[in-house]
Amino acid sequence: MLARFTAMALLCLSMAAPATAQVVSDQTRLVAKAVTAVERLRRDDNFAPNIDSLLARARAVLVVPDLIKGGFIIGGEYGTGVLLTKDQGQWSSPAFYSIASGSVGLQIGVQDAETLYVIMNDGGLRAVMNNRFKAGADASVAVATVGAGAHAATTTNGHADIYAFSKAVGAYGGASLAGSGILPRHSWNAAYYGGNPSPEDIVIARRLDSPQADRLRDVLGR
Numbered sequence: 193m194l195a196r197f198t199a200m201a202l203l204c205l206s207m208a209a210p211a212t213a214q215v216v217s218d219q220t221r222l223v224a225k226a227v228t229a230v231e232r233l234r235r236d237d238n239f240a241p242n243i244d245s246l247l248a249r250a251r252a253v254l255v256v257p258d259l260i261k262g263g264f265i266i267g268g269e270y271g272t273g274v275l276l277t278k279d280q281g282q283w284s285s286p287a288f289y290s291i292a293s294g295s296v297g298l299q300i301g302v303q304d305a306e307t308l309y310v311i312m313n314d315g316g317l318r319a320v321m322n323n324r325f326k327a328g329a330d331a332s333v334a335v336a337t338v339g340a341g342a343h344a345a346t347t348t349n350g351h352a353d354i355y356a357f358s359k360a361v362g363a364y365g366g367a368s369l370a371g372s373g374i375l376p377r378h379s380w381n382a383a384y385y386g387g388n389p390s391p392e393d394i395v396i397a398r399r400l401d402s403p404q405a406d407r408l409r410d411v412l413g414r
Contacts, residue, residue: 225257229306252277252311283409287391288380293372305360316353
């Protein structure tokens, strides 16, 4: 009986191992895609002057390499991203977050956007970490959307808490946080770092570090 139980346990472990490896691979892939997204946005002539200046003064960033929007009358968007904070010029390791929202109105199409939210102050950071954009729960946080051909956005709305840069292929335009749910992906953070770290452990207390994110930190700090 014991031998049978042991054999079953080993079988379960062997079946679970590939799934765990795939989850870890997904996180590593997302961090790499975040590097590519930031590099592309910084090279884009529509964003380059503003994005460099804002990143130099930023408190944090939320990078969503693939923010998928789509719908017919009733629409929605979803993506997984990484949140990093900056303290004394040094970027933290990434914490994984998901962002999702729904909308109703005149809309049709599908869009896949590389999106960067540059968070300028602690108020904006708290709003993101505490999921205070759902249903417009924090109207005091100003979000300026910067899209192709919208150079003036960062000068006409110079006191925004968060600036959203979005480069997309598809019929939609822009990137908004209004009504969005922003939630930590605890399972992804656990798989990436081990244990059960909270986002605060990673980006505020900085108790964890990931050498795999060195390139992302370097790109943000250039």
